[in-house]
Amino acid sequence: MATISIGLFSSLIGSMNSDFAVKLAETAVNKGHSVNLWFSGNAVTLARKGQKSFKDYSYLAERLKALQENGVAIVACEACAAARGIHKDDVIEGIAVHSMDWYVARAAKSDRVLHIGGE
Amino acid sequence: MRLGVFVSDCQKNDSMLERLNGEGLGIFFVENGVYHAVIHENGRDSGVLQKKGVNYYALASDIQTRGFTTSEIDSRVNVVTYEDVVDLMMNDYEKLIWL
Numbered sequence: 001m002a003t004i005s006i007g008l009f010s011s012l013i014g015s016m017n018s019d020f021a022v023k024l025a026e027t028a029v030n031k032g033h034s035v036n037l038w039f040s041g042n043a044v045t046l047a048r049k050g051q052k053s054f055k056d057y058s059y060l061a062e063r064l065k066a067l068q069e070n071g072v073a074i075v076a077c078e079a080c081a082a083a084r085g086i087h088k089d090d091v092i093e094g095i096a097v098h099s100m101d102w103y104v105a106r107a108a109k110s111d112r113v114l115h116i117g118g119e
Numbered sequence: 120m121r122l123g124v125f126v127s128d129c130q131k132n133d134s135m136l137e138r139l140n141g142e143g144l145g146i147f148f149v150e151n152g153v154y155h156a157v158i159h160e161n162g163r164d165s166g167v168l169q170k171k172g173v174n175y176y177a178l179a180s181d182i183q184t185r186g187f188t189t190s191e192i193d194s195r196v197n198v199v200t201y202e203d204v205v206d207l208m209m210n211d212y213e214k215l216i217w218l
Binding site: 002004016017020023024026027028030031033111112113114115116117 | 125127149150151201202204205206208209213215216217218
């Protein structure tokens with residue numbers, strides 16, 4: 001099987017891009033691939049803990065936890081998070097916070113890389 | 120090296136998309152990009168569909184959530200699932216970009 005790195009840039013909670021990125025990651029894992037998931041820009045808001053689930057509203061926190069349990073490395077950009085007042089203890093347990101180096105290194109070793117841009 | 124292009128919108132007049140050509144190019148319509156596969160503005164199809172030697176795909180779930188049926192999809196476009204997208208990414212397109 002292969003390794004794919006998905007970078008989600010500048011998408012807020014409730015954005016179609018976030019739903020697409022998570023669904024693509026889920027599908028790739030189900031097919032036996034190894035997945036790295038990187039949040040940058042506004043996408044770091046997805047890593048924030050304490051999100052509340054409302055009916056008919058995009059709520060991805062549980063799905064992110066499930067992806068982690070399936071071996072997906074999920075990492076938020078340290079600078080982007082700090083710039084938005086999100087620090088290591090504000091983040092969902094299991095989601096790491098690293099500098100961009102982490103993503104570049106993972107992308108360089110991946111079979112496929114998809115940067116999902118923002119609206 | 121084959122390029123896969125994810126098109127996630129249909130309103131932006133994307134000059135990059137216009138200039139992208141080449142045998143074996145793959146264009147994936149996802150999210151609001153699926154409208155490229157159904158619109159007929161002023162009786163004309165989407166300009167994106169006029170390229171030669173391009174494989175077109177549209178994500179089935181994004182088509183259905185927008186109220187279209189598969190029969191309304193332009194015949195040049197292959198309707199695919201997320202599973203198909205992952206397989207196409209891994210097997211057919213080495214480089215991927217998002218527009």
